[in-house]
Amino acid sequence: MTHRTVRDVMTRDVVRVAPATGFRAIVELLQEYGITAVPVVDEDDRPVGIVSEADLLRTQSAQEDPARLQPPPAAGPDRPGAATAQQLMTSPAVCVEPGSSVVAAARLMSGRHVKRLPVVDEEGRLAGLVSRGDLLKVFLRDDLAIRQDIVEEVLSHVEGVSPAAVGVEVAQGRVVLSGTIEPAYLVPVVLRLCRSVDGVVSVTDRTGRVTDRTGRAPGLMSVTTHPEQQRSTEVRHGNHA
Numbered sequence: 001m002t003h004r005t006v007r008d009v010m011t012r013d014v015v016r017v018a019p020a021t022g023f024r025a026i027v028e029l030l031q032e033y034g035i036t037a038v039p040v041v042d043e044d045d046r047p048v049g050i051v052s053e054a055d056l057l058r059t060q061s062a063q064e065d066p067a068r069l070q071p072p073p074a075a076g077p078d079r080p081g082a083a084t085a086q087q088l089m090t091s092p093a094v095c096v097e098p099g100s101s102v103v104a105a106a107r108l109m110s111g112r113h114v115k116r117l118p119v120v121d122e123e124g125r126l127a128g129l130v131s132r133g134d135l136l137k138v139f140l141r142d143d144l145a146i147r148q149d150i151v152e153e154v155l156s157h158v159e160g161v162s163p164a165a166v167g168v169e170v171a172q173g174r175v176v177l178s179g180t181i182e183p184a185y186l187v188p189v190v191l192r193l194c195r196s197v198d199g200v201v202s203v204t205d206r207t208g209r210v211t212d213r214t215g216r217a218p219g220l221m222s223v224t225t226h227p228e229q230q231r232s233t234e235v236r237h238g239n240h241a
Contacts, residue, residue: 005100007099016040017040018042046124047093049085050090059088098128105135117129154197161181
């Protein structure tokens with residue numbers, strides 16, 4: 001199963017700042033470009049940290065309140081007097097490579113509790129930026145494209161499953177499987193693979209077992225007793241005519 005990569009969804013034209021960039025200049029950049037954070041890069045364009053609106057607000061909240069309406073916070077990563085990107089930034093920067101899958105990037109964000117990741121090339125230089133919103137773009141995939149992936153990348157590649165026997169409906173990323181998947185032990189495998197397709201929100205299993213013309217499921221044997229055998233059985237059980 002091939003997932004979309006960070007390269008497919010990342011922002012390429014990234015606004016960046018140097019470690020010496022001042023507080024006010026950073027605020028102006030955020031306002032000008034309508035963004036909420038900027039990576040901080042060294043002289044070789046390698047990310048060393050990120051300055052976000054949260055970092056700026058923490059510095060502001062640590063300042064003395066002239067009106068004394070509320071005391072400064074008692075705890076937290078306050079940085080009173082921080083005036084440059086180097087003093088303000090959260091570091092080290094948690095980075096990802098362009099070829100990483102969107103799934104891997106999402107797990108990295110979740111595990112490190114960050115909202116964005118600088119994307120770096122093989123030499124560690126800034127190549128882009130990927131945010132949580134960028135990763136969510138995979139859920140905007142066309143339903144027909146999702147269905148095609150399920151048929152061609154899942155059903156056609158699971159040995160023993162007949163794609164023609166499985167109905168696939170996709171609406172707003174919600175997948176419904178119908179028809180039959182045999183042998184039955186492959187059902188959980190197919191469901192798991194369908195959930196891993198980019199853009200899939202949920203998978204509902206409405207498949208059933210194949211039945212023969214008598215309505216019995218395969219594996220349930222129907223035994224017909226010859227009249228002489230039936231009479232012999234009745235005699236042995238004491239049922240005399």
